[in-house]
Amino acid sequence: MDMAVTLKVGPEEKVRIRVKVNGVWYEREVEPRKLLVHFLREDLGLTSVHVGCDTGHCGACTVIMNGVSVKSCQVLAVQADGAEILTLEGLAKDGKLHPIQEAYWEKHALQCGYCTPGFIMETYWLLGENPNPTEEEIRRGLSGNLCRCTGYQNIIEAVKLAAQKLKELKATQ
Numbered sequence: 001m002d003m004a005v006t007l008k009v010g011p012e013e014k015v016r017i018r019v020k021v022n023g024v025w026y027e028r029e030v031e032p033r034k035l036l037v038h039f040l041r042e043d044l045g046l047t048s049v050h051v052g053c054d055t056g057h058c059g060a061c062t063v064i065m066n067g068v069s070v071k072s073c074q075v076l077a078v079q080a081d082g083a084e085i086l087t088l089e090g091l092a093k094d095g096k097l098h099p100i101q102e103a104y105w106e107k108h109a110l111q112c113g114y115c116t117p118g119f120i121m122e123t124y125w126l127l128g129e130n131p132n133p134t135e136e137e138i139r140r141g142l143s144g145n146l147c148r149c150t151g152y153q154n155i156i157e158a159v160k161l162a163a164q165k166l167k168e169l170k171a172t173q
């Protein structure tokens with residue numbers, strides 16, 4: 001993805017952007033300096049997207065943008081113009097949890113829950129890329145996401161269970 005943006009507007013001037021978030025198109029005016037994470041939280045009310053740091057390390061702000069997991073604190077909202085974004089709020093369908101959400105629940109893979117939306121979105125991306133990851137691949141795949149509470153082990157178990165659930169689901173379709 002080409003992330004280069006050339007703006008012909010002043011820093012205070014707003015820019016109109018269109019983004020498709022969880023299947024719905026939104027059109028909003030944003031300041032060019034606005035981070036995608038703040039756009040999602042403040043302009044669209046998607047407060048599952050968390051801020052855990054200001055250095056791009058923690059991954060609490062992870063969302064899927066055009067099929068790739070991104071740390072939304074590292075992307076400007078104007079860079080998302082025309083993009084399709086998926087956040088945790090877009091995973092459950094008709095009140096039924098996504099298999100990854102179910103797996104996190106069943107394996108006790110969260111405590112305070114602050115890192116969880118980011119972990120689940122990263123898991124979503126990881127299992128899309130690699131449906132049969134080894135434990136090492138899971139640990140490496142999630143290494144951009146930090147958790148203070150769980151010690152990671154149950155998160156790894158949840159990802160293994162999610163992989164299995166997704167395979168079973170695919171087999172029945």
Ligand code: FES
Nearest residue numbers: 052056058059073
């Ligand atoms: S908020 Fe920590 S990486 Fe984005």
Ligand code: FES
Nearest residue numbers: 111112147148149
């Ligand atoms: S569950 Fe608390 S930070 Fe991960």
